[in-house]
Amino acid sequence: MEYLLEAISQSLTLIVSLDPEIVTITLLSLRVAVSATLIAAILGVPIAYLVATREFMGKGALLTLFNTLMALPTVVVGLFCYSFLSRKGPLGFLDLLFTPSGIILGDVILAFPLIVGLTIAAVNAVDPRARTTAVSLGASPRQASVTILAEARFGLMAALFNGFGRVVAEVGSAMMLGGNIRGYTRTITTAIALETSKGEFAFGMALGIILLAVALSVNLTFRRFQARMN
Amino acid sequence: MRIVQQLIVAGVVILATASTLLAADRLKLSSTTSTDNTGLLAYLLPEFEARTGLQVDVIAVGTGKALKLAENGDVDVTLVHAPSSEKKFMDAGFGVNHHTIMANYFVIVGPEKDPAGVEAADSAEAAFRKIAERGSPFVSRGDNSGTHIKEQAIWKAVLGDLPSGKTWYLESGKGMGETLTIADEKMGYTLSDSGTFLKYSDNVDLKMLFVRPSDLLYNPYGIMAVNPEKQPHVNYEGAMKLIDFMTSGQGQKLIGAFADKLGNRLFTPLAGEQ
Numbered sequence: 001m002e003y004l005l006e007a008i009s010q011s012l013t014l015i016v017s018l019d020p021e022i023v024t025i026t027l028l029s030l031r032v033a034v035s036a037t038l039i040a041a042i043l044g045v046p047i048a049y050l051v052a053t054r055e056f057m058g059k060g061a062l063l064t065l066f067n068t069l070m071a072l073p074t075v076v077v078g079l080f081c082y083s084f085l086s087r088k089g090p091l092g093f094l095d096l097l098f099t100p101s102g103i104i105l106g107d108v109i110l111a112f113p114l115i116v117g118l119t120i121a122a123v124n125a126v127d128p129r130a131r132t133t134a135v136s137l138g139a140s141p142r143q144a145s146v147t148i149l150a151e152a153r154f155g156l157m158a159a160l161f162n163g164f165g166r167v168v169a170e171v172g173s174a175m176m177l178g179g180n181i182r183g184y185t186r187t188i189t190t191a192i193a194l195e196t197s198k199g200e201f202a203f204g205m206a207l208g209i210i211l212l213a214v215a216l217s218v219n220l221t222f223r224r225f226q227a228r229m230n
Numbered sequence: 231m232r233i234v235q236q237l238i239v240a241g242v243v244i245l246a247t248a249s250t251l252l253a254a255d256r257l258k259l260s261s262t263t264s265t266d267n268t269g270l271l272a273y274l275l276p277e278f279e280a281r282t283g284l285q286v287d288v289i290a291v292g293t294g295k296a297l298k299l300a301e302n303g304d305v306d307v308t309l310v311h312a313p314s315s316e317k318k319f320m321d322a323g324f325g326v327n328h329h330t331i332m333a334n335y336f337v338i339v340g341p342e343k344d345p346a347g348v349e350a351a352d353s354a355e356a357a358f359r360k361i362a363e364r365g366s367p368f369v370s371r372g373d374n375s376g377t378h379i380k381e382q383a384i385w386k387a388v389l390g391d392l393p394s395g396k397t398w399y400l401e402s403g404k405g406m407g408e409t410l411t412i413a414d415e416k417m418g419y420t421l422s423d424s425g426t427f428l429k430y431s432d433n434v435d436l437k438m439l440f441v442r443p444s445d446l447l448y449n450p451y452g453i454m455a456v457n458p459e460k461q462p463h464v465n466y467e468g469a470m471k472l473i474d475f476m477t478s479g480q481g482q483k484l485i486g487a488f489a490d491k492l493g494n495r496l497f498t499p500l501a502g503e504q
């Protein structure tokens with residue numbers, strides 16, 4: 001129990017003192033999570049829109065697949081990517097293993113089904129009359145899609161936040177693909193795993209609190225951006 | 231809106247690739263979590279990095295994984311403490327230029343009260359036998375690490391077989407630090423290398439009960455460069471620079487000077503005796 005209180009005080013000290021190692025790992029976690037979420041969104045939102053608005057054979061199966069992939073264990077994604085990125089694997093020449101880019105790749109795979117699944121749900125929730133109204137006002141297919149996505153923006157935001165939350169908090173894939181290299185691929189979550197394995201529970205918890213603070217800041221920044229867009 | 235989209239894509243691609251470009255003069259070393267947790271590498275490597283301008287990436291994982299990464303060519307050099315596994319590695323041609331750079335001893339640690347009377351045992355085998363007879367909790371690494379292999383060898387010598395399945399024998403499947411934590415919680419015994427234990431002694435109530443250097447409890451650390459003939463892309467030159475540093479007078483002196491808060495030396499430098 002005391003280590004919880006110790007953790008809270010330690011996290012405050014670390015934040016206020018701007019401990020350089022903590023700053024490095026925080027910035028890396030942020031960079032990796034934001035990059036992965038954005039890439040997954042750029043790839044996923046258009047795909048989600050197409051799946052949501054078209055009828056095709058196998059649509060039900062595809063939806064089931066995306067929903068199932070949301071439950072992918074992070075370490076399994078790590079193992080899967082490792083088999084490709086390792087020197088023994090087909091993509092070994094890319095030298096992505098044990099680099100932040102390798103972690104980003106794994107995180108994109110983790111965030112993608114989540115963002116797609118939730119965006120499909122968000123688009124499906126939009127009043128179908130919005131589309132017909134836009135088209136009758138002379139909107140091209142691309143303009144109509146932008147209109148619908150704008151209508152679905154709250155659901156879209158939720159999809160992105162969920163994707164971000166999933167990847168910023170995961171450790172299995174980051175550990176496997178990044179290697180937890182000090183000063184290079186050590187993220188907040190892999191640092192927590194390391195400190196906990198060393199028995200430094202208070203420090204591990206403190207890092208967890210910092211991670212939540214980071215997620216909160218990202219959330220608040222986005223809400224501001226969203227408000228300005230309205 | 232279009233421009234914003236394009237900027238975001240460009241920015242993201244730049245962010246994602248920038249780090250790979252910086253991977254230029256890096257040396258990848260796989261080692262074990264116990265070696266890394268003693269703090270030796272964090273102490274030793276900055277000196278090496280300053281001298282050579284190389285950036286050493288330490289990937290600390292279990293022994294088995296460290297050797298697998300080396301076998302696959304995912305790292306350039308490996309430092310482990312599992313002589314039988316190292317020999318297999320070298321015999322298979324995965325590594326070259328093996329050097330035993332330092333050593334410490336395995337110790338049996340346990341609760342201060344020592345219900346099994348390990349402290350009074352006159353050999354490691356006798357100590358293990360007492361633990362088995364009493365059925366005191368014993369936490370095994372259970373992960374094919376050097377420590378685990380050593381522990382299994384002692385059980386086989388004492389019991390003829392491994393005590394797997396016995397309720398007092400707990401296989402953690404974890405690193406040394408975590409195993410010590412479990413042993414502490416269960417007030418049981420475990421086999422640890424002295425370096426890791428001295429590093430963790432503040433965090434646990436366990437005490438070193440059997441501390442007697444012997445051939446059986448000897449724990450040597452070997453460094454090997456990944457064979458460039460099998461893995462042509464590896465940084466062989468960098469690996470050899472590291473091995474040369476570790477075996478040099480300076481490097482050996484630094485290893486010998488590495489001590490815990492109480493001044494106990496964690497590793498005995500050995501390369502001078504090669």
